Amino acid sequence: MTGLPWPPLRDPLVGDEPYGAPQIDVPVQLNTNENPYGPSPEAAADIAEAVREAALTLNRYPDREASALRDALAGYLNRDGGAGLTRAQVWAANGSNEVMMQLLQAFGGPGRRAVSFAPTYSMYPEYARNSITAWVAGHRESDFSLDLVAAEKLVREVAPAVVLLPSPNNPTGTALPVEAVSLLCEAAGNGVVVIDEAYGEFRRAGVPSALEALPRHRNLVVTRTMSKAFALAGARLGYLAAAPEIVDALRVVRLPYHLSAVTQATALAALRHAPELLGRVDDLRVERDRTVSWLREQGLEVAESDANFVLFGRFADRHRIWQRLVDRGVLIRETGPEGWLRVSIGTPEEMNAFKQALTEVRAAEEEGGAA
Incomplete structure (x- = not known):
């Protein structure tokens, strides 16, 4: 083994950098699509009590099936596009990242392929790489829509x-047309079609959830x-709805006791406060639409968004724009196609700070001149 590289990484990992958005301590942080409105004192107290109760039994392993949590998640999804979902059709894990990895572990692997359409979430090819699944990227149109044909x-x-x-879509904010889900489920045959609705609650009125198509397609997730x-975001809880057979497949590849008792207790308490926690979603939608309008008034290109972020451009040197914003205490994300930047939607005060900083930078x- 003398002379071989150390450590002995798999070839696809050599030279790769860890995924992650910059974490910079500035007054206005609008780069990771977080909800700027945290839980109320009442919700936080309920979560804390639930965690305290869970702590009394931390000498025991958690419910490895997360049964109560999956029941509660099914109930929530049935109020947001689902119909008659039960625990058998719901799965949960440590963030949607782990959900995606379990899907690739179960259905991907050597000799199999995963497909998406760029620009899209930058972690997808890494999920494929980590599960030794071949990655194939199609392309979106210039307005970031999907050419269905x-x-x-x-x-x-x-x-x-x-x-x-x-x-x-992340990073563009573009929602799929309703006909796309059924079209691609049929085209995929026995392949699994995963519609990632991480930002689904922020969709505009009239934009349906793919949950409505679940009864028609056994290969839809x-x-x-x-x-x-x-x-x-700090609790790390992702979940999915799918046919029971798909959920059972994930139970095969999941790690033992993968979802801690503390995480389950936290998520259950949060679901009890769903109306309150989701109550600021409408405010964020309004602020998003204001931001889109303002950016367009400045003569910038802006992608249509159904998410809690906005992609805008184009800049000859986007990194310089990004850095000058950071110098003014505003952190956004340098991501997406070359020349574009993405801003998460924050509070009105944070968005005003962003607008003022961007105006100064463009001037x-x-x-x-100097920044």
Whole structure:
């Protein structure tokens, strides 16, 4: 073994950097699509009490099936697009990241392919890499919509084991048209079609959830998270709805006792406060639409958004714009196609700070002067 690289990484991992958005201590942080409105004191007290009770039994392993939590999640989804979902059709894990990895572990692997359409969530190819699944990326239109004819053709040609499609899309905010879900489920044959609705609660009125199509397609999976609309990013709870056979497959690949008693207690308490925690979603939608309008008034290109973030551009040197915003205490995300930036929707005060900083930065750019 003398002379071989150390440590002995798999070849696809050599030279790769860990995923992660910059974590910079500035007054206005609008780069990770968090909900800026945390739980109320009442909700926090209920969560704390639930965790205290769980702590009394931490000498025992948690419920490995997360039965009570899955019942509660099914009830919530039945109020937001689902119909008659039960525990057998719901699964939960440590963030939607673990949900996605379990899906790739169960249905991907050597000799199998996963498909998505760029630009899309940058972790998808890493899920494929980590599960030794071949990655195939189609492309979106210039407005970031999906050409359904081209998408169907690619899926039929590639015959992927897994199709990964966020709706709304990250980083563009674009929602899938209602007909896309059924079209791609049929094109995928026995392949699993995953509609990632991490930002689903932020969709505009009239935009349906893919949950409505679940009864018609046994190969459809709809994933959600409590990180965004529920303002529970620190708890790490992702979940999905699918046919019972798909849920059973994930139970095969999950690690033993993968969801801690503390996480389960936290999520159950949060679900008891769902109306309150979701109560600021409408405010964030309004602030998003204001931000879109304002950016367009500044002469910038802006992608249509059904999420709690907005992609805008285009800039000849987006990194310089990003850095000058950071210098003014505003952190957004340098992501997506070259020339574009993404801003998460914060409080009105945070968005005003963003607008003021961007106005100053653009003025400095036009003058060609210092930041």
